[in-house]
Amino acid sequence: MLILTRKSDESIIIGNNIKIKVLKVQGSQVHIGIDAPRELSVYREEIYEQIRKENVNAVQRTVDENKIKQLEDSLSNFKNLFNSVKKKDK
Structure with a gap:
């Protein structure tokens, strides 16, 4: 397992077309945004x-x-x- 550290407004890119962005960290919850092709189920x-x-x-x-x-x-x-x-x- 790859472990990365990110802060609010920082992203991770997977492959050529998947972007995961940390939107907000609030207490023990992390709000993330995922930008991926529609044909990919998330x-x-x-x-x-x-x-x-x-x-x-x-x-x-x-x-x-x-x-x-x-x-x-x-x-x-x-x-x-x-x-x-x-x-x-x-």
Whole structure:
């Protein structure tokens, strides 16, 4: 981790197009401004973690739904096979 010290109105440049500026230091809070391209997502860490967890849950639900569909298809195939064997026995 790179550690830099900045004062109010000083900036940090990341790459060619991201600028982070210390706007104000007030007590234990630091107000920062971020100038970055629109296509780049910028989140507070706690919001990012919430989004990440929701994405993991959404993928898990999709996997569960796919498993249910596979089980339904297998059951339907088994039922059809059972019915065809039953008809042959008659």
